[in-house]
Amino acid sequence: xxxxLLSHGAGGREMGELIRRVFLSAYGPAxxxxxxxxxxHLAAGPLAFTTDSFVVSPLFFPGxxxxxxAVAGTVNDLLTAGARPLALAASFILEExxxxxxxxRIAASMAATARECGVSIVTGDTKVVPRGAADQVFITTAGVxxxxxxxxxxxxxxxxxxxxxxxxxxDHGATVMLAREGLLEGVELTSDAAPLTGMVLxxxxxxxxxxxLRDPTRGGVAAALTELARQSQVAxxxxxxxxxxxxxxxxxxxxxxxxxxxxxxxxxxxxxLPEAEAEAALEIMRRSPYGERAARIGxxxxxxxxxxxxxxxxxxxRLLEPPAGELLPRIC
Amino acid sequence: xxxxLLSHGAGGREMGELIRRVFLSAYGPAxxxxxxxxxxHLAAGPLAFTTDSFVVSPLFFPGxxxxxxAVAGTVNDLLTAGARPLALAASFILEExxxxxxxxRIAASMAATARECGVSIVTGDTKVVPRGAADQVFITTAGVxxxxxxxxxxxxxxxxxxxxxxxxxxDHGATVMLAREGLLEGVELTSDAAPLTGMVLxxxxxxxxxxxLRDPTRGGVAAALTELARQSQVAxxxxxxxxxxxxxxxxxxxxxxxxxxxxxxxxxxxxxLPEAEAEAALEIMRRSPYGERAARIGxxxxxxxxxxxxxxxxxxxRLLEPPAGELLPRIC
Numbered sequence: 190x191x192x193x194l195l196s197h198g199a200g201g202r203e204m205g206e207l208i209r210r211v212f213l214s215a216y217g218p219a220x221x222x223x224x225x226x227x228x229x230h231l232a233a234g235p236l237a238f239t240t241d242s243f244v245v246s247p248l249f250f251p252g253x254x255x256x257x258x259a260v261a262g263t264v265n266d267l268l269t270a271g272a273r274p275l276a277l278a279a280s281f282i283l284e285e286x287x288x289x290x291x292x293x294r295i296a297a298s299m300a301a302t303a304r305e306c307g308v309s310i311v312t313g314d315t316k317v318v319p320r321g322a323a324d325q326v327f328i329t330t331a332g333v334x335x336x337x338x339x340x341x342x343x344x345x346x347x348x349x350x351x352x353x354x355x356x357x358x359x360d361h362g363a364t365v366m367l368a369r370e371g372l373l374e375g376v377e378l379t380s381d382a383a384p385l386t387g388m389v390l391x392x393x394x395x396x397x398x399x400x401x402l403r404d405p406t407r408g409g410v411a412a413a414l415t416e417l418a419r420q421s422q423v424a425x426x427x428x429x430x431x432x433x434x435x436x437x438x439x440x441x442x443x444x445x446x447x448x449x450x451x452x453x454x455x456x457x458x459x460x461x462l463p464e465a466e467a468e469a470a471l472e473i474m475r476r477s478p479y480g481e482r483a484a485r486i487g488x489x490x491x492x493x494x495x496x497x498x499x500x501x502x503x504x505x506x507r508l509l510e511p512p513a514g515e516l517l518p519r520i521c
Numbered sequence: 522x523x524x525x526l527l528s529h530g531a532g533g534r535e536m537g538e539l540i541r542r543v544f545l546s547a548y549g550p551a552x553x554x555x556x557x558x559x560x561x562h563l564a565a566g567p568l569a570f571t572t573d574s575f576v577v578s579p580l581f582f583p584g585x586x587x588x589x590x591a592v593a594g595t596v597n598d599l600l601t602a603g604a605r606p607l608a609l610a611a612s613f614i615l616e617e618x619x620x621x622x623x624x625x626r627i628a629a630s631m632a633a634t635a636r637e638c639g640v641s642i643v644t645g646d647t648k649v650v651p652r653g654a655a656d657q658v659f660i661t662t663a664g665v666x667x668x669x670x671x672x673x674x675x676x677x678x679x680x681x682x683x684x685x686x687x688x689x690x691x692d693h694g695a696t697v698m699l700a701r702e703g704l705l706e707g708v709e710l711t712s713d714a715a716p717l718t719g720m721v722l723x724x725x726x727x728x729x730x731x732x733x734l735r736d737p738t739r740g741g742v743a744a745a746l747t748e749l750a751r752q753s754q755v756a757x758x759x760x761x762x763x764x765x766x767x768x769x770x771x772x773x774x775x776x777x778x779x780x781x782x783x784x785x786x787x788x789x790x791x792x793x794l795p796e797a798e799a800e801a802a803l804e805i806m807r808r809s810p811y812g813e814r815a816a817r818i819g820x821x822x823x824x825x826x827x828x829x830x831x832x833x834x835x836x837x838x839r840l841l842e843p844p845a846g847e848l849l850p851r852i853c
Binding site: 195196198199200201202203204205223224225226227228229230231233235236237238239240241242243244246266267269270272276278279280281282311312313314315316317318319321322323324327329331333334336339342343344403404406407408409412416420451453510511512513514517518519521 | 527528530531532533534535536537555556557558559560561562563565567568569570571572573574575576578598599601602604608610611612613614643644645646647648649650651653654655656659661663665666668671674675676735736738739740741744748752783785842843844845846849850851853
């Protein structure tokens with residue numbers, strides 16, 4: 190069993206062997222059931238439920254891989270609802286000919302990321318398509334979490350709120366872009382792919398009056414803030430000087446002609462809450478290994494509704510918009 | 522907006538337009554949230570959680586399409602846990618160049634199938650890959666359901682149990698196979714793709730002591746029964762003469778050299794329960810439009826553990842095994 194064959198997706202003996210050898214050995218059999226549905230025993234109360242597909246190319250890059258992304262991405266989406274992520278489902282679409290060793294590395298990375306943030310991968314699926322009908326491996330994760338603080342939503346922003354960002358922008362997108370083009374040699378770029386469970390649960394357990402959480406993935410901080418402004422029918426003002434960015438990402442974006450605020454992050458969180466609680470929140474965020482450079486980057490204004498304005502260091506301001514056009518395909 | 526572009530997956534304006542125009546208009550905006558996670562308010566008690574990817578080719582076939590499959594498949598997996606299916610997540614991987622009209626037809630079919638069985642599509646994701654990196658459209662659905670009767674599991678079979686099947690075997694697999702080869706003209710074949718919510722909730726609410734439910738998809742009845750026998754460490758004996766099969770499926774399998782019991786179904790359920798309750802269960806199953814040909818096809822024996830034996834009409838018997846080898850790629 191060196192490469193994936195069509196028979197690995199046919200529902201028979203070979204599929205059973207693949208599941209046992211690759212997935213169960215990585216996830217740990219205790220987390221997995223032989224039935225077609227997993228059974229979850231949760232405390233009463235509202236649940237968060239989400240899904241994301243991952244098609245990143247290349248599969249492995251500095252700081253992560255498609256498996257780490259697939260776990261962290263869905264975990265972070267659950268966190269944005271004020272939920273404690275509990276259980277994940279992982280579904281694979283494999284191209285015939287994929288080395289089994291590649292799949293094993295990905296499964297091991299998923300298991301390690303899941304352990305890091307205390308979620309279990311409890312169910313899954315595997316399909317195989319003929320050579321050329323997919324590109325190596327696509328993963329779709331879905332997740333369930335227990336909502337600890339109801340009401341946290343992109344539609345809950347209020348004028349006067351502070352907008353916090355947990356760290357530097359653009360690391361993931363810039364890293365994958367340069368990795369794909371073979372331009373990473375000698376460049377200090379690393380994806381930020383990470384599950385932010387510790388940081389967000391820390392904020393929630395501190396009892397802060399968080400209005401919204403949003404992870405700025407595809408489309409970057411610009412797209413995430415625009416969505417928040419539209420959902421809440423408010424304006425957001427961001428100060429360019431306060432936005433953390435690494436010199437390497439700034440240089441890469443300059444070279445590639447990209448706006449760093451439109452570049453994807455995979456381990457960052459936007460936190461919106463009353464101005465009076467901003468400092469307390471920043472302190473908690475900075476205690477996380479993924480939040481050392483957390484910063485207050487802006488504030489919420491009454492209007493015009495849906496508008497995000499960037500104030501530059503020169504004192505000018507311009508509209509910050511979600512990216513239009515192709516930008517960065519297969520970034521996550 | 523006639524075809525899918527890479528920009529439709531970039532997290533910006535075009536993606537928002539696609540979601541509004543194709544998905545929200547089909548699912549109905551009430552079911553969908555703008556936040557990254559949906560919020561579910563369920564009654565207390567255990568939950569079923571499952572996922573499946575769908576890569577069927579062709580996308581449309583008599584009796585269904587990839588969208589109907591994606592909803593029915595996940596709904597049926599939730600039902601096998603004795604759960605009432607409540608909420609689905611739907612994630613799309615699209616190939617650049619896919620006609621938007623094709624995607625709209627698929628979304629409409631998903632919405633119609635979801636309405637038919639009373640589940641809501643509450644969250645989702647869309648990725649676009651360049652031409653040639655995927656084949657048209659892949660869908661992954663995940664689902665959450667409320668378990669009405671705990672303990673229903675493939676590991677709960679007991680010697681003496683009756684094995685019931687809700688209808689004819691092989692309809693889905695044979696239909697897709699012939700559709701793919703362009704051999705359907707003049708043939709009376711239709712996929713059985715259907716959500717079995719009505720039938721299974723009927724069985725559950727009747728208070729029958731159901732031990733196991735299993736939908737015989739990839740690998741067919743043979744693979745499903747083998748899994749059940751292995752999970753419960755029992756043997757299963759099946760009588761060939763009692764297995765419902767349509768003449769068209771029998772002829773197609775004969776022509777293609779397939780064992781009909783190894784061919785996929787997408788709207789059938791295996792029900793295992795005490796012999797004394799078999800007739801009552803069959804009556805309920807036959808009331809469903811998808812269960813008119815429900816039959817008692819076999820029984821559970823003490824051993825040898827994991828073995829499924831088929832007794833033929835000639836009085837001989839042979840081992841019934843899950844398919845080995847490629848069989849039918851991209852059948853679901």
